[in-house]
Amino acid sequence: MDSAQFQRALAAFQQEQWSQASAAFTTLYQAHQTAELNRYLATSLYHDQQFLAAEQIAAENDRAYLIDQRWFTQRLTIALKNQQFIFARQWCHLPEAQAWAQAGLARVVTAEDQARQTLSATQRVIAKQFYHLGDTDLAEQQRRIKRAQQLPLREFLRGVQYLLVDPFLHPLLRATLLEELSRLQLDQPVRLQWLDDQIYTVETAKLGPVAAGPAAQAALTYLTTQFAQTNPGLVANVRQTLNLQLMLLYPFADKVLTAPEAWIDYLAGRPVQTAISPEQAKQLKTWQKRLGKHLQDLFAAINNEKPEN
Incomplete structure (x- = not known):
């Protein structure tokens, strides 16, 4: 890495010259995708009001933000600005985030409540499309599932609970939704239609990653x-x-x-x-x-x- 170029980018960052910092760190990051550069670039983009770009960069290396509370909070801030409520909750439930989880989850709840008021029309469209996945092809179903991560937890769960027992949804998508729930560490059980066409009650908080068994x-x-x-x-x-x-x-x-x-x-x-x-x-x-x-x-x-x- 060019040390002088990094120092110039860092100086712009520290002086809150966000447009200059984001441009400089973009150049550096394109050459070296390090955790440190990821943090500086995503934060610069966020303060430069390039919120979606900040989310996309940060998501390339989420674990880079678990080094301390400051960076954990910064990653959460970027996610919430992009209405990534489901990820934000999963982020707070990571074992490494245990010390900061309570404060983080309180922020998520507040952001969800605010979104229900300011983005109600948008969220109704997202929810309606999410609840009717079977109406579209696979690519559109995957897009709708991804977009549903912008729903608050209550609305997200309402759709997931129906989709997990939808016999017309591909089982791979049902499994994807179930794994999403497992990372939310929810106490409430859900019903799942599995490959044998039987309905099972599953306690998602006790589930591990797909390949962990x-x-x-x-x-x-x-x-x-x-x-x-x-x-x-x-x-x-x-x-x-x-x-x-x-x-x-x-x-x-x-x-x-x-x-x-x-x-x-x-x-x-x-x-x-x-x-x-x-x-x-x-x-x-x-x-x-x-x-x-x-x-x-x-x-x-x-x-x-x-x-x-």
Whole structure:
């Protein structure tokens, strides 16, 4: 990094010459995407009233803002200015933010109340579109889910609770919404229609990330130890497929991946190397076929093709 260029940018920042600072830090950041430059650039953009750009830059490295309360608060301020209420709540629930969470959540509640008054018409449109995801194609559904993060928690939950049991919503999107809820650390349980078409009651506060379960971790470890040194390309391909499968199976992957090593062998296209029971072998093939159909439908939807029956 050019030290003199950084010092000039920093001087503009300290003198609150925000337009000059944002331009200077933009140049620096384009060459070096460091955590420090991210913080300075996003903050400069924010004070220069380039709020969306500030959010986009900060979101590239959220964890850079967990180093102390000042930067945690700055990241929260940028999010709230962009009405990113769901992210803001998830931000406050991160383990690293525990000491600052109470004050942060109080700010989120205040900002949500203000938005209900000043942005009510906009939020009604966002909510209506969010509650009717099934009316559109997959790309539009994903856009609406992203935009729904601008809803206050109460309105967001109202839509999510309906969508989690919507049989016409692709299960990958249902899993995406469920994972969003898990990061909100809410006490209230929700109902979920899972891949077996049964309705389950799920306590989202007890859920972890998609790949955090024992079966997922065992599968990933086996994949790495077996193939990382000899076939890294295969590892990348299998990992991509496995990640999608884990999303589809969320939050019950452990019920399905009862033989994680055999699961990886199947995805890698080689004979199963570990001993499994006939029942496990049958379950593996049944679920691979079922998941393959869901992924086939997903890719067809992405490409605007009609799925095969």
